Amino acid sequence: MPVAQWSESFELGHDVIDSDHKRMFGLLEWLEERLYRENDLDSQEIQLVILELHDHVEGHFRREEELMLHLAGMPEDDKAAHAEDHRKWVAEITEHLPGLLTSKTELEQRANLTKVLRVGRAFWREHFQHFDARLVKFINTER
Numbered sequence: 001m002p003v004a005q006w007s008e009s010f011e012l013g014h015d016v017i018d019s020d021h022k023r024m025f026g027l028l029e030w031l032e033e034r035l036y037r038e039n040d041l042d043s044q045e046i047q048l049v050i051l052e053l054h055d056h057v058e059g060h061f062r063r064e065e066e067l068m069l070h071l072a073g074m075p076e077d078d079k080a081a082h083a084e085d086h087r088k089w090v091a092e093i094t095e096h097l098p099g100l101l102t103s104k105t106e107l108e109q110r111a112n113l114t115k116v117l118r119v120g121r122a123f124w125r126e127h128f129q130h131f132d133a134r135l136v137k138f139i140n141t142e143r
Contacts, residue, residue: 005029012132013139017067020060021128027053028120035113041106050100050116054093061086064132071138082131089127092119 006025011018031049034041065086068079096115103109 010128012136014067014135017060017064017132017135017139020056020063021132023056024053024060024120025124027056028117031113031120032117035110035117041109041113043103043106043109046109046113047101050097050113053116053120054097057093058090061090064135067139068135071135071141073141074135074138078134082135085127085131089119089123092122 006022006029010021010025012021027049031046031053034046061083065079065083068074068082071079093116096112096119100109100112100116103112
């Protein structure tokens with residue numbers, strides 16, 4: 001099951017956050033393409049992209065939480081739940097990094113990459129559609 005293709009319908013109306021989301025999609029799509037369309041995986045290249053994805057996700061979550069601090073109409077409980085969900089996703093991604101970074105065989109690397117992509121798909125299905133989609137009304141209110 002592939003990561004969904006980027007669509008303008010995912011845009012929240014905030015240039016930085018939308019750019020972050022689009023970059024995450026791009027990184028996940030790149031990884032998925034390597035997993036399903038490449039005969040030989042370049043483990044160093046995959047590791048660099050995985051680390052970039054991890055760093056990008058952490059940076060994005062910080063930027064998104066900073067934005068939420070300034071969204072006056074957003075209830076504090078919603079902000080706290082959104083931030084808590086960020087911590088959950090970072091933990092899930094981080095859980096799979098050691099296995100992916102220390103894979104000894106291509107089969108192990110493919111298995112670990114599959115786990116990371118599964119987390120990426122779940123993130124878009126669960127977090128983005130539940131938490132981020134609700135940001136739209138608060139972002140639009142701020143304009």
